[in-house]
Amino acid sequence: MPYWLLITFAIVCWLFALQQIRMMLIYLGLIPHPLLPQGSHLAKIAFRSAINFTTYGFIIFLIPWPRLLTYFSGAIVCLTITDAIFSIFGFGVIGDLILNMSDFKSRVTYFISKIIIFGLITLLCFHFFGL
Numbered sequence: 001m002p003y004w005l006l007i008t009f010a011i012v013c014w015l016f017a018l019q020q021i022r023m024m025l026i027y028l029g030l031i032p033h034p035l036l037p038q039g040s041h042l043a044k045i046a047f048r049s050a051i052n053f054t055t056y057g058f059i060i061f062l063i064p065w066p067r068l069l070t071y072f073s074g075a076i077v078c079l080t081i082t083d084a085i086f087s088i089f090g091f092g093v094i095g096d097l098i099l100n101m102s103d104f105k106s107r108v109t110y111f112i113s114k115i116i117i118f119g120l121i122t123l124l125c126f127h128f129f130g131l
Contacts, residue, residue: 006060013057020050053078066129073122080118084111 019117024046029038063071072109087107 006065010057010060013053017053017057020046020053024050048079058073067131070122070125070129070131071077073118073125077115077118077122080111080114084115087111 004104022031023036026033026036027039027043052075059071060068083109
């Protein structure tokens with residue numbers, strides 16, 4: 001992949017990270033906005049997205065392009081597993097929202113289905129692009 005295209009992708013990732021930091025500040029109430037709600041769980045999600053996009057911007061330069069998709073999908077599986085472990089008990093990034101589900105069994109089913117779907121995407125990327 002041409003080097004100018006890698007730089008473009010990295011800059012786009014970093015711009016997304018800046019946008020997520022702005023959204024985090026809005027959700028925390030530090031930047032006033034008349035239409036968007038304030039909420040700590042929304043700020044947590046925006047902060048995690050900002051960290052992810054900043055990291056992706058640097059990883060683009062380190063890993064060859066086709067294998068990059070395998071690593072991204074693997075990272076998403078790891079994030080989903082971490083969120084599942086914490087959110088089932090109400091401590092994760094979206095734990096406040098997940099606790100509103102009816103019971104413990106439905107929360108476990110929800111996260112297991114997410115892990116299976118992202119795991120299959122990772123396996124397909126590994127099969128076609130390698131590690």
